[in-house]
Amino acid sequence: MGPNPIKLEEELLLSWTPEQLDYMHDVPYWRDMVQRCKGATVLEVREMESNEEVWEDWLKQENEYAVGDRKAMEAGGGKYLNFIQIVLQKNNLTKM
Incomplete structure (x- = not known):
């Protein structure tokens, strides 16, 4: 798969x-992905606390993508989904 x-x-x-x-x-997955970045330090990778609020706001929209997402969310698909917050700090690169 x-x-x-x-x-x-x-x-x-x-x-x-x-x-x-x-x-x-x-x-x-995302923590592993961003930790490979040599130009930044990973400060945080976590699920956002605003997940439900963000989905509610999104599903109120009338664009074709939000409308299409409603079927899954109304059937309980939200229990498998979240939004992920990634916070990085750019490393200072000095020329030698």
Whole structure:
């Protein structure tokens, strides 16, 4: 199933294809990804506390993407999703 071993839950498949779900990743994935950056120090990678509020605001929108996401969220797909906060600090690079 590719590099992202997300279980394809029925609720999520109401709004997204397996290919689209392959772009969704969890905190450990993103922590590993950003820790590879040589130009910055990772200060924080975590789930955002505002997850429910952000989804509520998004689903109120009338654009085609938000409307399409409603089926999955109304079926309980939100329990598998979150928003991830990544905080980096740019390293000072000095020329030698």
